Amino acid sequence: VNSQTVKEAAVEPGGEVVDVLLEGRMYGRYTQELGVYAKEEAARLRESGQRRSVSRTLDLLEYDKGRCAKCRICTVRCQKFLISRVGEDWIFLILLGLLMALVSWVMDFCIAICLQAQKWMYGGLDSNVFLQYLAWVTYPVVLITFSAGFTQILAPQAVGSGIPEMKTILRGVVLKEYLTFKTFVAKVIGLTCALGSGMPLGKEGPFVHIASLCAALLSKFMSLFGGIYENESRNIEMLAAACAVGVGCCFAAPIGGVLFSIEVTSTFFAVRNYWRGFFAATFSAFIFRVLAVWNRDEETITALFKTSFRLDFPFDLQELPAFAVIGIANGFGGALFVYLNRLIVQFMRKQKAINRFLMKKRLLYPALVTLLISTLTFPPGFGQFMAGKLTQKESLVTLLDNRTWAKQGIAEEFDYIGHSEAWKHPQVNVFVTLVLFIVMKFWMSALATTIPVPCGAFMPVFVIGAAFGRLVGESMAAWFPDGIHTDGTIYPIVPGGYAVVGAAALSGAVTHTVSTAVIVFELTGQISHILPVMIAVILANAVAQSLQPSLYDSIIRIKKLPYLPELGWGHHEKYNIRVEDIMVRDVRYITLNCSYRDLHNVLLTGHLKTLALVESTESMILLGSIERAQLQALLSLQLGRPRRLAYIRERAVEDKKRLSVVSNDSSENSSHRASQEVRFQVRGHSGQRCKKCFQPFKAHYFQSHRKKCLQNVTAEFCMSSKITEWEEKQLDEQVNFNNCKIDPAPFQLVERTSLHKTHTIFSLLGLDHAFVTSIGRLIGVVSLKELRKAIEGSVTVKGAKVRPPLASFRDSGTSSSENEATELHKLWDRHKSMPLPREHTPSESDEKSQ
Amino acid sequence: VNSQTVKEAAVEPGGEVVDVLLEGRMYGRYTQELGVYAKEEAARLRESGQRRSVSRTLDLLEYDKGRCAKCRICTVRCQKFLISRVGEDWIFLILLGLLMALVSWVMDFCIAICLQAQKWMYGGLDSNVFLQYLAWVTYPVVLITFSAGFTQILAPQAVGSGIPEMKTILRGVVLKEYLTFKTFVAKVIGLTCALGSGMPLGKEGPFVHIASLCAALLSKFMSLFGGIYENESRNIEMLAAACAVGVGCCFAAPIGGVLFSIEVTSTFFAVRNYWRGFFAATFSAFIFRVLAVWNRDEETITALFKTSFRLDFPFDLQELPAFAVIGIANGFGGALFVYLNRLIVQFMRKQKAINRFLMKKRLLYPALVTLLISTLTFPPGFGQFMAGKLTQKESLVTLLDNRTWAKQGIAEEFDYIGHSEAWKHPQVNVFVTLVLFIVMKFWMSALATTIPVPCGAFMPVFVIGAAFGRLVGESMAAWFPDGIHTDGTIYPIVPGGYAVVGAAALSGAVTHTVSTAVIVFELTGQISHILPVMIAVILANAVAQSLQPSLYDSIIRIKKLPYLPELGWGHHEKYNIRVEDIMVRDVRYITLNCSYRDLHNVLLTGHLKTLALVESTESMILLGSIERAQLQALLSLQLGRPRRLAYIRERAVEDKKRLSVVSNDSSENSSHRASQEVRFQVRGHSGQRCKKCFQPFKAHYFQSHRKKCLQNVTAEFCMSSKITEWEEKQLDEQVNFNNCKIDPAPFQLVERTSLHKTHTIFSLLGLDHAFVTSIGRLIGVVSLKELRKAIEGSVTVKGAKVRPPLASFRDSGTSSSENEATELHKLWDRHKSMPLPREHTPSESDEKSQ
Numbered sequence A, B: 001v002n003s004q005t006v007k008e009a010a011v012e013p014g015g016e017v018v019d020v021l022l023e024g025r026m027y028g029r030y031t032q033e034l035g036v037y038a039k040e041e042a043a044r045l046r047e048s049g050q051r052r053s054v055s056r057t058l059d060l061l062e063y064d065k066g067r068c069a070k071c072r073i074c075t076v077r078c079q080k081f082l083i084s085r086v087g088e089d090w091i092f093l094i095l096l097g098l099l100m101a102l103v104s105w106v107m108d109f110c111i112a113i114c115l116q117a118q119k120w121m122y123g124g125l126d127s128n129v130f131l132q133y134l135a136w137v138t139y140p141v142v143l144i145t146f147s148a149g150f151t152q153i154l155a156p157q158a159v160g161s162g163i164p165e166m167k168t169i170l171r172g173v174v175l176k177e178y179l180t181f182k183t184f185v186a187k188v189i190g191l192t193c194a195l196g197s198g199m200p201l202g203k204e205g206p207f208v209h210i211a212s213l214c215a216a217l218l219s220k221f222m223s224l225f226g227g228i229y230e231n232e233s234r235n236i237e238m239l240a241a242a243c244a245v246g247v248g249c250c251f252a253a254p255i256g257g258v259l260f261s262i263e264v265t266s267t268f269f270a271v272r273n274y275w276r277g278f279f280a281a282t283f284s285a286f287i288f289r290v291l292a293v294w295n296r297d298e299e300t301i302t303a304l305f306k307t308s309f310r311l312d313f314p315f316d317l318q319e320l321p322a323f324a325v326i327g328i329a330n331g332f333g334g335a336l337f338v339y340l341n342r343l344i345v346q347f348m349r350k351q352k353a354i355n356r357f358l359m360k361k362r363l364l365y366p367a368l369v370t371l372l373i374s375t376l377t378f379p380p381g382f383g384q385f386m387a388g389k390l391t392q393k394e395s396l397v398t399l400l401d402n403r404t405w406a407k408q409g410i411a412e413e414f415d416y417i418g419h420s421e422a423w424k425h426p427q428v429n430v431f432v433t434l435v436l437f438i439v440m441k442f443w444m445s446a447l448a449t450t451i452p453v454p455c456g457a458f459m460p461v462f463v464i465g466a467a468f469g470r471l472v473g474e475s476m477a478a479w480f481p482d483g484i485h486t487d488g489t490i491y492p493i494v495p496g497g498y499a500v501v502g503a504a505a506l507s508g509a510v511t512h513t514v515s516t517a518v519i520v521f522e523l524t525g526q527i528s529h530i531l532p533v534m535i536a537v538i539l540a541n542a543v544a545q546s547l548q549p550s551l552y553d554s555i556i557r558i559k560k561l562p563y564l565p566e567l568g569w570g571h572h573e574k575y576n577i578r579v580e581d582i583m584v585r586d587v588r589y590i591t592l593n594c595s596y597r598d599l600h601n602v603l604l605t606g607h608l609k610t611l612a613l614v615e616s617t618e619s620m621i622l623l624g625s626i627e628r629a630q631l632q633a634l635l636s637l638q639l640g641r642p643r644r645l646a647y648i649r650e651r652a653v654e655d656k657k658r659l660s661v662v663s664n665d666s667s668e669n670s671s672h673r674a675s676q677e678v679r680f681q682v683r684g685h686s687g688q689r690c691k692k693c694f695q696p697f698k699a700h701y702f703q704s705h706r707k708k709c710l711q712n713v714t715a716e717f718c719m720s721s722k723i724t725e726w727e728e729k730q731l732d733e734q735v736n737f738n739n740c741k742i743d744p745a746p747f748q749l750v751e752r753t754s755l756h757k758t759h760t761i762f763s764l765l766g767l768d769h770a771f772v773t774s775i776g777r778l779i780g781v782v783s784l785k786e787l788r789k790a791i792e793g794s795v796t797v798k799g800a801k802v803r804p805p806l807a808s809f810r811d812s813g814t815s816s817s818e819n820e821a822t823e824l825h826k827l828w829d830r831h832k833s834m835p836l837p838r839e840h841t842p843s844e845s846d847e848k849s850q
Helices: A003-011 A017-063 A069-085 A089-124 A129-154 A163-170 A181-196 A204-222 A232-251 A254-265 A271-294 A317-350 A352-360 A364-376 A392-399 A411-415 A419-423 A430-448 A458-479 A495-511 A516-524 A530-547 A551-559 A572-576 A596-605 A628-639 A641-654 A670-686 A699-704 A706-711 A715-732 A755-765 A784-792 A815-833 A844-849 B003-011 B017-063 B069-085 B089-124 B129-154 B163-170 B181-196 B204-222 B232-251 B254-265 B271-294 B317-350 B352-360 B364-376 B392-399 B411-415 B419-423 B430-448 B458-479 B495-511 B516-524 B530-547 B551-559 B572-576 B596-605 B628-639 B641-654 B670-686 B699-704 B706-711 B715-732 B755-765 B784-792 B815-833 B844-849
Strands: A268-270 A589-591 A610-614 A622-627 A748-750 A769-774 A777-783 B268-270 B589-591 B610-614 B622-627 B748-750 B769-774 B777-783
Touching: A089 A129, A089 A181, A089 A204, A089 A232, A089 A271, A129 A181, A129 A364, A163 A204, A163 A232, A163 A254, A163 A551, A181 A204, A204 A232, A204 A254, A204 A458, A232 A254, A232 A271, A232 A516, A254 A271, A254 A495, A254 A516, A254 B271, A254 B530, A268 A271, A271 B254, A271 B530, A317 A430, A317 A458, A317 A495, A317 A530, A317 A551, A364 A430, A392 A419, A392 A458, A392 A495, A419 A430, A430 A458, A458 A495, A495 A516, A495 A530, A495 A551, A516 A530, A530 B254, A530 B271, A589 A596, A596 A628, A596 A715, A610 A628, A610 A777, A622 A628, A622 A769, A628 A641, A628 A715, A641 A715, A755 A769, A755 A784, A777 A784, B089 B129, B089 B181, B089 B204, B089 B232, B089 B271, B129 B181, B129 B364, B163 B204, B163 B232, B163 B254, B163 B551, B181 B204, B204 B232, B204 B254, B204 B458, B232 B254, B232 B271, B232 B516, B254 B271, B254 B495, B254 B516, B268 B271, B317 B430, B317 B458, B317 B495, B317 B530, B317 B551, B364 B430, B392 B419, B392 B458, B392 B495, B419 B430, B430 B458, B458 B495, B495 B516, B495 B530, B495 B551, B516 B530, B589 B596, B596 B628, B596 B715, B610 B628, B610 B777, B622 B628, B622 B769, B628 B641, B628 B715, B641 B715, B755 B769, B755 B784, B777 B784
Parallel strands: A589 A610, A748 A769, B589 B610, B748 B769
Antiparallel strands: A268 B268, A610 A622, A769 A777, B610 B622, B769 B777
């Protein structure tokens, strides 16, 4: 009799099939659980054995009278000390900084080689323009296509900047697939290829993600040594530091990196994390720049895009209106960029014909976009009017140059500057070149950042901003050739200063951050323009924030990540929405005197991670909340292996005579026999062959088919029916909450709490849901979903689990029991995703019986 | 019969006197309450009248057919619009920035004049050294003594830097007397005098306080226009921005100001406050520097202490160890400074003989300290060996000079530098001068900051750090006269760069902040030394934080402010303390079915601001918490004026015939008569003459002295006894909680929550206390006090009320009822502090009856 026939038998009663299958699936969990238990126990045994052996080594050594015994004791002690020290934060941070600096430097090195190769190819073919064009275009297309394909195959999570995902993760949402080794590899290689292609893409955003990946992997690696790396809230803190490291080692800007990461990823920031970020980012930036010195690229440690504006009179007071204009214009520009970026993505999604075609040929879209952009920048073609032959880095260096381009009469001085030549066109004015550069790069960057490769938008936007600033600066210089200052000394206008202001303002507007100002100072190594930069950045932010969300928030909305949106400024209508308007009134709850069956039903229907515990259905007094995993543990304890075994053993001893025993050795005593039977039964639990005998049925099914059942009865089947009966009896018992961790103070709101207050509480505490009570009576529940809907309309989100970061502070139990609960929880999740995932794993007992 | 005799009569029963007096005091509250009610009502009437008149003006204008009616309508509308706009945040921030920039600039101007005056006096008397000495010494002594005296008389709260207090206030503790106009005046004038004296005192700390004062006063002022300025959580946010403004306009360092204020004052920082700080600080710094340009002090906007180090090669990689040494040494130095400062304060407190003497002559200590310090810096005396004639600002400018002092052979170049001359002594090496300067200034600064005047320690420490950096730099320059760099070009060492590093490191070590690095860049206008500065600051912080608390935390401990100390790093024993070890088990609670008398008793004995509401004494199930003020409102509602009046009116009508009516006009109807009687009775409440008749007595007193009472009975006395009886009856009624705001979810902990977790929750939510429950049953309470005791030993704190900042998010009621409750609360506090504070305030009815 195999399981197939049992299923067929079950089909006979007709309508009850689904019911039975559901039940079967549910009990399958308990069956599977035994395998997990066995594995865990084996692991525990192995571990304790190892530990014992280590301590035994030490003991042995202590008593060893040999020659170098003392040395060896010392070595082992040092090892122990090192292992304990490795658990310290600062070692982790140093390692992280070192690793990221190396990654950043190696990546920069590879990108530089890629770009040089393109130039070399282009330069070598200068005899034939068509061949030149082919080389100019093919190279980036191949690189981008490879990058897109590689990322797609290895880890699609690596696509994009990664800052939106980090923001979501730091909010407390678990997006585990974004922090794997595969993603790391895909992101690093994909990013190198993408940037090596010369497309207007950035390095900053992906670096935040790469640093976080590094931190997560390093955490996992270091948890092999010490225990504290298993703490989840610590991991979140380390991720926050890693974000700072990412920006810090990308731009050699430790302070700006820390601030930028705070602004971009956090809502409420714990100041005690501050030093971690500073420490790691500084170390990382230091190593990054030292590597450049060691590689003889630089003489000493300096800024990445060092400028040399005059110090004595950086700008005149009367130039400030021009800076303010740059700020306001860049504010509008930033909002436009975000809007354009979103428009392109939405357009590609809506056009179903295009979409379907592109979906089939996933690599066609990147290739087409790259082809378009590189065709337009082809230097002998249109590229000559927009300095197309310059790489992004070269453009920035020339834009920040401290000489004036538009000044009349000093053409000979202008000649000797290496790259600045590209901006000069024999027929066309430098202003036209700049305008064309700005306009073309603007839409190109917005388009290029939608390519599914690892890429950021910060650097392209930064360059566009610098170009706009330069444009204004050159105009000012042309307008006031001798400067504005009237008191004797002539201080000519420095257009490079305007470029710095413009770069900070536009990148600040796109990302909605003020810290781009600091990044600019650290990038250029000069802080003389601090007030113009600050004024422009603040104005740009004011304009951009009132028009559009930040680029990262925009991507979060497009990707529908489970993030709590910020409440906009001045949306006063939000103050009038109350919790009672948005709460879910149909709450799943359990009562103090419920049965295990009720528990089971609630677990099957609810979706929240914790369940409300009320006094009774009548009073609805909220007593606390219990985690779903805890309840599952309760349920499996009631129906679990030890009790099941005890029951079977009891039954076996009792019904010994009636069963046909397949024991060969009759000389053994009865207790041994009983235990052997039990083992046989247990094998039935996990093995596949005798699964039928444990296939559970609902009681009423048995009752209605009692006769047929009794006719075809075998000893095993009878046993299983008895077990099912036992299960039913167990399910009807009242739940004993004594060993259950109850959170006595789940977060409660009253029905008149405003949306604004709810938002603050949710974001401050990182809540997933809160119960709504009225004088102690549970009347509803509000989860992140409802809150988000209320704030921005109805958006549905799937595939992400939300975990309140402070949850670990609420429970009072030990960590070991927590792990157990988590284990059960995983089991449950796995079970839900795969119906009846039963593999044939021959256990020890199985092999023995064969 | 006056009140004296009643008191004497009350004394007769002996032991019950205290009881009666206590009762009397308690009922005195209700008596006094009537006055408050009257005032409030009058204010309301006045306000509504005003409002009506404004709208009437508008209405009238609309119907006015006159020539310029439209103009006037327009004007009124504009006025309305302006008034509504004034409520916007950015206007507030601009005003704050403007105001603070003006204050800062005017103060700097006055200080400069003061210092010039001293120099002028000293210079004019160069014929006689003794007169010179007298002038040099008397001037600061007079100024400091005046500053100390003025502050002492006007507002003793203005003493010191104010950062510890701001830290406490931003933590959520109400220290109202620190944010008054008196304190503002005392702080501004006191600080100007103190800094004008030339003592080694700083401006930064007090400026944080002054900016906060400004913000608080501005809030009050602007609440005259709009409504949103009454929101308390908004005020806290504005205070946080104000702290940034304080640093920003003091050093013209907006970014560093924001970061410094975050690091110094916050534990958890809301990133949405970030832009406020940046906006206000930038505006303030801008105006501050523009004022300098307008005053022709500067040609354009530049840094405060502008340096001009070479940009191409700021430092060699091999110099980094020297920078690290500066960092570590300054870490030790910073810890020593904090220790020394605390030691001096504690020494002064312990030496009772000195202490008593100084207490009597409060101004003697400042004068003596000033005398000592100014004697030692007297330029022709010891001051010649420590550049004593330089002011703090001059010292800093010379220390940051980009030329090398110790270089051999270029003495002639050294001559022409104005102030640097002071460092050169014909007999003594410049190294000796520097060492003497560092050592002397070190203890002088530590001593000077203990003087009870408004002063900070940041700037003196900054200068000492710069001097130490300079010392190391000069040593390096002497050691490597041609620089370390070996590849062809000679790059001599820049000792000024070392001074920058040293300044940032020492000030960072003393304040435990990293943002001093940013402040240094903004102060000097050069960011070329970013990596050395960051490395030194981080090392200095690491060393100092492991040795001593920050200067501000040290002062918080000395002043015993109610602040939650940070948990140190690596104090793992804290993880083993549980809430059950520190909680107070004797909790004051009220039950659902308690009487008003119970309420009254609980209110008299408890000290927490909210009281637990449990189901019953047996079950102890925690249902929620009620604010003390709410309960007082309940109690006063039960015994309050309307019910009392109703009762009296009823009695009066009933007992009309038995009373001797002092009405002259017998033609009026009875209802008028009754109302007059009532007025008479009410007058008795607030007036002093007939107070006796309302002097309440406990019922049992009346019972035991019934006879005597009946013998001397007057109508009034009888009335009062009846009212007392009525009160007693009212007190025995069961409390009706219907109109009471109950917080259904007070923060709860379980008894096994660790100290570490409790600390995090308290600081994240700004809690004052949390109830400890065990499966819903109230078993204890933990307040900030217990937590602090557990963390740092037993420290008692008095005189400050703690308010949880999130409290406003919890309650669902309207603000009007809250204000009422607060009013009652004030009344209660006032009442407690002054026993029976009955003044004779002749009311209208009083005057009429005379």
